[in-house]
Amino acid sequence: MKWLPATLAARVYALLLLVLAFAPLIFEWIDQPFYLDLLSRALILAIAVISLNLILGFGGMVSLGHAAYLGIGAYCVGIASYYDFYNGWLHLALALSVSAIFALLTGAVSLRTKGVYFIMITMAFSQMVYFTFLSLEEYGADDGLVIYSRSEFPEFISMDSSAGLYYWVFALLLASLFFVYRLVHARFGRVIVGSRFNEQRMQALGFNTYRYRLTCYVISAMMCSLAGMLLGNFTGFISPDMIGWARSGELIFMVIIGGVATFFGPLVGTLAFVVLEEALSAITVYWHLIFGLLLVALVLFGKGGIHGWLSRLERKVADHG
Amino acid sequence: MDWNLLISQLMNGLQLGLLLFLLASGLTLIFGIMDFINLSHGSFYMIGAYFCGSIVAYTGSFALGILVGLVGVFIVGALVEWFIARKLYREDHLDQVLVTFGLILIFDTLVHMLWGASGMAIPLPAVLNGQLTLGELVLPTYRLLIIIAGFAVAAILYILVSKTRLGMLIRAGASNRTMVEALGININRLFLFVFALGAAMAGLAGMLIAPITEASIGMGNDIIIVAFVVVIVGGIGSVKGAFYAAMILGLIDTLSRSYLDVLLGLAMPTEYSETAAPAISAMLIYILMAAVLAFRPQGLFPPAGAK
Numbered sequence: 001m002k003w004l005p006a007t008l009a010a011r012v013y014a015l016l017l018l019v020l021a022f023a024p025l026i027f028e029w030i031d032q033p034f035y036l037d038l039l040s041r042a043l044i045l046a047i048a049v050i051s052l053n054l055i056l057g058f059g060g061m062v063s064l065g066h067a068a069y070l071g072i073g074a075y076c077v078g079i080a081s082y083y084d085f086y087n088g089w090l091h092l093a094l095a096l097s098v099s100a101i102f103a104l105l106t107g108a109v110s111l112r113t114k115g116v117y118f119i120m121i122t123m124a125f126s127q128m129v130y131f132t133f134l135s136l137e138e139y140g141a142d143d144g145l146v147i148y149s150r151s152e153f154p155e156f157i158s159m160d161s162s163a164g165l166y167y168w169v170f171a172l173l174l175a176s177l178f179f180v181y182r183l184v185h186a187r188f189g190r191v192i193v194g195s196r197f198n199e200q201r202m203q204a205l206g207f208n209t210y211r212y213r214l215t216c217y218v219i220s221a222m223m224c225s226l227a228g229m230l231l232g233n234f235t236g237f238i239s240p241d242m243i244g245w246a247r248s249g250e251l252i253f254m255v256i257i258g259g260v261a262t263f264f265g266p267l268v269g270t271l272a273f274v275v276l277e278e279a280l281s282a283i284t285v286y287w288h289l290i291f292g293l294l295l296v297a298l299v300l301f302g303k304g305g306i307h308g309w310l311s312r313l314e315r316k317v318a319d320h321g
Numbered sequence: 322m323d324w325n326l327l328i329s330q331l332m333n334g335l336q337l338g339l340l341l342f343l344l345a346s347g348l349t350l351i352f353g354i355m356d357f358i359n360l361s362h363g364s365f366y367m368i369g370a371y372f373c374g375s376i377v378a379y380t381g382s383f384a385l386g387i388l389v390g391l392v393g394v395f396i397v398g399a400l401v402e403w404f405i406a407r408k409l410y411r412e413d414h415l416d417q418v419l420v421t422f423g424l425i426l427i428f429d430t431l432v433h434m435l436w437g438a439s440g441m442a443i444p445l446p447a448v449l450n451g452q453l454t455l456g457e458l459v460l461p462t463y464r465l466l467i468i469i470a471g472f473a474v475a476a477i478l479y480i481l482v483s484k485t486r487l488g489m490l491i492r493a494g495a496s497n498r499t500m501v502e503a504l505g506i507n508i509n510r511l512f513l514f515v516f517a518l519g520a521a522m523a524g525l526a527g528m529l530i531a532p533i534t535e536a537s538i539g540m541g542n543d544i545i546i547v548a549f550v551v552v553i554v555g556g557i558g559s560v561k562g563a564f565y566a567a568m569i570l571g572l573i574d575t576l577s578r579s580y581l582d583v584l585l586g587l588a589m590p591t592e593y594s595e596t597a598a599p600a601i602s603a604m605l606i607y608i609l610m611a612a613v614l615a616f617r618p619q620g621l622f623p624p625a626g627a628k
Contacts, residue, residue: 113614116358121610127543132600134603289426291423292423
């Protein structure tokens, strides 16, 4: 059957996308509208995780502060709405430009460093954003900020119904997947991936790797801020809690569950994380323990996440069949 | 000028600086020598507070609480090194981040299971709970004790690191690990000791602060980031750097929180300065870190011979 995708992993992902496309109908049919909310949140987070995977997986830049950009995107919606500006295009422009500027400034400093330094510095900068929002009494400080109305895109789209919001999120998710795929296969992406493996060689080839990496960092931040804007719209409530560095750790966790430096890994990883979180927290209040053990086990024994697992499974079946 | 306020803010700054030093000195050695990023270092801070609190609740003796707590955290640190950290020294930093992030979740939940979700207050003995009056000045005894204890530990650590054979190995390890190994030193034992010592010092910081703030789940997860900043500013692997950077950052952070609005008020209307001051003081130490990185990426006091 020629029309089938070639590998097992690709078939699973294609099926997954098909299910996601019909999810609102399915949930309506089985009368479980709550699941649609859960799925919308998962897909929004998936966009953020895709953006993180771009720098962390493909670029080898282990950022432990990516949740800051989720927060920046969300607060752009929140603060604009606070002053009664509900225009979605304004929100979008704010989210993208503020995150780009912040990423450019902090990235320029962070990317001068390597390894442990980079991890700690990205974490420190995200903590700076966290404490900044925490100290802004005007915008709710640690009580957070309620967004009473979703971004308005007059005569273009409406995000008011759950299904409407879901489909816009889904469309943006597909766009992000496609964008990262094209970016990584373009010359730009080759340089990024190349400098993960051997930066000196890329420099010897005449590439200014610092600029490439910085550009990549800014792009990733803007994507994540877009996800933050959606998240602010979706939850209708934002607080500094969504920026804390534990959130950034969770984003990395999602990348790892799915498979680092794969295109669909972030999506399946995020879905698995959100579903597990929902299921485990319903069973026990101690579900963080299971998450922690899972994380340790995943690193020590389960290289490659779900994507790696699917690939190994296929090889095993092929060897025996 | 309210001198009492200034003195008490200076003491708060010193106190924060010394707590940061207790956390950062272990962290910087673990980074410098093992090239290991330990996010769960803040968990030792929390565990120390809970150990101490339990002993105090059981025996009523604060000194005994500190003593048993220190030994307990030292053992927990050694176990973490033995069973987990040791396997990751040669892996890449992403794996270290993930596993130690997992450890935070595990430790936080274990504390939740053992001690419950609400915090644990640690009562101070009456001797420490009073105030010392020097003329016009009123100084809380316990804060003085924290400061004295912090300086004492710093002095002991200084002697250990710069005057003993063990300290020589630690310094050598921070400058060039491979060479130390090549000279036939039992590097595993050295790593185990440094890791457990670092854990015990973080635990001590937690025990010292808990009577003021009470022990709570995740109490180490915010201060540990500032300890990371201290490590970066001081220079990875440098205990001396950690000390100066901790003092500088502790004082800057505390003083800016209480005086920045006054300073800004000189330059702009009060309504703006009152909004801007908390935000700026929250950012100040990170801006300082960025400045250090931009002009002196190796930190203020990098260990001798480190690349």
